[in-house]
Amino acid sequence: MKLHKFFLAFITVFFIIGMFVVNMFSKDRGFSESENRVLQSRPSFSFEKLKSGKFTKEYEKYITDQFSFRDFWVGIKSSTDKLLDKKDNNGVYLGKDGYLLEKPEKIDKDNIMDNINYINEFAKNNSKCKINFLLAPNSVKVLEEKLPQYATPEDEEKIISEVKMGLKPKNIKFVDVYEELKNHKNEYIYYKTDHHWTTLGAYYAYEKLGYTLGYKPLPISDFNIEKVTDNFYGTLYSKGNYRDVNPDSIEIFKSKKQIDCNVSYFDNKRTSNNIYEFNNLQKKDKYSVFLDGNHDLVTIKTNLQNLNNTSNTINNKIIKGNKKNIKKYRKKRKKILKSQNKKEVKKLLVMKDSYAHSLVPFLTNHYDEIYMVDLRYFNDNVYEYIKKNDIKDILFLYNVLTFTKESTISKLEPQ
Template sequence: MKKIMKRKKDPEQTEQKRVCIFRHIVLGSCALFTVLMLLLFIGLPDRPFSETENRSLAGVPDPDAADLLSGRFMKSVESWTADQFPGRTGWVRVRTETARISGQNKIGGVYICDDGYLMEEAVQPEEEFVSRLVQNLTAFRANHQDMNFYMMIAPTAVTVLRDKLPENAPAEDQNALIRDFYSTMQLVGYTPVDVGNVLEGKKNEYIYYRTDHHWTTYGAYNAFRYAAGVMGLDPDAVMYNSLAVTADFNGTLSGKSCTFGDEKDVISVWFPQDDTQPAANYVVEYADNQMKTTTFYDETYLSQKDKYSVFFSGNHALVRIKSPTAEDRRLLVLKDSYANCFLPFLAQYYRQIDVVDPRYFTDDLETLIATDGIDEVLFLYNANTFFSDSSLAGLMEQ
């Protein structure tokens, strides 16, 4: 009788024991893991910069009575611990891969497309944003009746290469947005430079980087040839040779979507075939650091992550490009980084080009126009920056 009782009890006891084993393992592993992470966090030196995120990482915050009272200090502590969390990039990658396996093909606002393309989703601007922009651009145009105003808003890959998007991807078409905007601006005296069709015509060629949100120099050149027609320039006056300067470019979208490193892009720079052209004899002046060079390119960036900055070493508040052209035409370009690989083509035709990036420019635009004797203005943007960045509208309000 006793034996039977014991046997009956046995399975329950074993189960109890097993649950205990289960719990010990979980607690033990979690404790070990926490200690390990803490040791790594303390032991490893803080990283100052994240290349994949393209930003400075937070460091040890300084305690400060005011920050403590406002709670800002605690926020800095959280940023610091998160930014310096051991194996940060690896963890992020695990998250991304899991999301991909679960069926997601848009990560961090970037579609993962066919042929290794990464494409940033299209920006949909708020109505107030657009109306403020229209209002300020109209007023700006009205102040300069005697000048030519051109406007080029380039669609990004998500529109031009939409055939490569994941099936049914709900990506908005930028063309309608851009053309609506053009027709509004045309009424107040802007000349649109609609490069949409030109780019669509070249959609099977390498006009956008796979891993970056920019167009390639080849894409920019095709847009330039179309723009030249509109702006009264002869696109065949200069012929070019292209030179691939790196085949190891891993752009911003691979960081943004955390699909690091698999796909690489080629960056090319284009030189005039005939080096008696003005292109060989220009001066580039950077207003922010008072630098003067005789080249559009800064090859030091080719050994860094941010290789697109090979063009004009990235974005600057104001750059002046002076060329010994026969004609004395002076152009103001208000732009985002899409212009950076486009400008060398324009430089062949203008005595002076003032390149203003409203995101960094804090001086008075009217003074610049007056002192530099500007007589033409070109707005050169990609649709995503143009319809999301408020600094252009802000600049006109000054």
């Protein structure tokens, strides 16, 4: 008996020492492809951070993120928890009809208020700009009927309402898409294994967004819908490590206008003539088919203005053939040609998280130039960038879970 206990103790100590050595010499990972997120890097030390407790929290997260064979251990825990009939694993609920739903971490209300204040100050400092804020609800709220019994997620509807009430400057408008998505909850508007909305969900948000941005949304019949994969296992599948879950499909909505786009990715100095990166469908993160995933700065330039001019020219030829109304339409034609000569380039700056990636392609039907900034990676001066590119229209697009814990919105402070 004593020998048995000694053997178990020896194995345990050997395992602990072995894992300590492996972790000590393992190279830190910057990004988790399975969870599709940036991993915590080794935090910098200062007595001020130690005193406030920030250093301890960051270091704990660093150890958790960088632990060797992390994905394997998460999988073991998931299988065990499922046998014990636990409601969630690693922050992911196993819901009805094969849905995996993200369990929010404890909401940091101070962080939410800080982010609201940063945006308010930013709006005041850019008073000549029209600013819109879209806070997208997550599937855990819109599809709450899919949750397991006794699950107690945060009330995202309340958070959305608080953010809406907190935005004060007159030049900022809040775009509430919660009811719009709720009305379509029985449709495929969120992925089952991923934390993003589907292209259909993004389309409904695009429709709602048109009312505040001032464009007329194209009807869904104006798009050719193409399924590009039916084997997508997303971030919640990787994070929760549930087995026997069916994959998602991804669809893209191609405008029948056949708009040409020139896309520039600034971090890797790459350009493309397509907003879709089909090679990424061979990767784990298939959602990155939309605009190649996360980048610090992406610009999209379209031929929309040329298309509109061509369309007007064709209409004018038709008008000429109408002898009865020729005088009336000649006047109208002169106004059209005059407005074409004076027409400004329509520009939009989108400060966002990855929810924007499947929505921005819809916006190429209405803007000549779109600038996408991800504050998690963008380190230039935002104010100077806006001034340099003469940007007048700005859209903030975040999902609730990201916005509540995001700290990089502080980069909006004047430098």
